[in-house]
Amino acid sequence: MxxxxxxxxxxxxxxxxxxxxxxAYAGFSATTGSLALPTVSTGTLALTDDDSAVRMFTATGLRxxxxxxxxxxxxxxxxxxxxxxxxxxxxxxxxxxAQLDLAIAxxxxxxxxxxxxxxxxxxxYTGTLAGFPTDRWAAxxxxxxxxxxxxxxxxxxxxxxxxAGAPASTQNGTARLSxxxxxxxx
Numbered sequence: 001m002x003x004x005x006x007x008x009x010x011x012x013x014x015x016x017x018x019x020x021x022x023x024a025y026a027g028f029s030a031t032t033g034s035l036a037l038p039t040v041s042t043g044t045l046a047l048t049d050d051d052s053a054v055r056m057f058t059a060t061g062l063r064x065x066x067x068x069x070x071x072x073x074x075x076x077x078x079x080x081x082x083x084x085x086x087x088x089x090x091x092x093x094x095x096x097x098a099q100l101d102l103a104i105a106x107x108x109x110x111x112x113x114x115x116x117x118x119x120x121x122x123x124x125y126t127g128t129l130a131g132f133p134t135d136r137w138a139a140x141x142x143x144x145x146x147x148x149x150x151x152x153x154x155x156x157x158x159x160x161x162x163x164a165g166a167p168a169s170t171q172n173g174t175a176r177l178s179x180x181x182x183x184x185x186x
Contacts, residue, residue, distance in 0.1 A: 087178060094170050102132060
């Protein structure tokens with residue numbers, strides 16, 4: 001009986017130690033359900049103008065003092081963006097680009113067909129065709145921002161004048177520049 005009592009005491013001691021060890025080892029734990037990955041997508045950006053891919057203007061046979069005006073409406077849609085105007089492909093012979101003055105305004109009203117109703121909100125550029133910024137969005141002019149909530153349109157009015165004092169050396173000269181409107185998201 002003593003042996004049975006000693007064995008029972010030993011078993012009780014082992015069981016008590018196991019319960020204490022298991023209780024101390026357990027601690028707290030919790031889990032959650034797996035989280036769904038968020039939906040990720042890119043924005044959109046579109047930039048259009050109303051000139052139907054026709055040259056903004058072509059002027060030939062100019063004489064000193066000749067001038068002209070042309071408008072174009074530029075529309076940005078999609079994500080919020082900043083729009084700027086710069087030039088590419090400038091070329092000039094006989095120094096004509098340095099004798100052509102440009103005045104470019106940004107506003108509302110008017111279209112590529114007719115500048116009637118144009119209202120200026122800012123001067124984008126005043127200078128010569130030779131000095132107009134080229135090939136860089138960062139140096140572009142006439143900057144404005146679209147909201148992204150709805151399409152935003154701005155009209156650019158371009159006035160050009162061949163200086164009245166243009167030297168005879170500009171005779172038979174040519175000057176070319178492509179206007180580029182570029183939009184970049186913020």
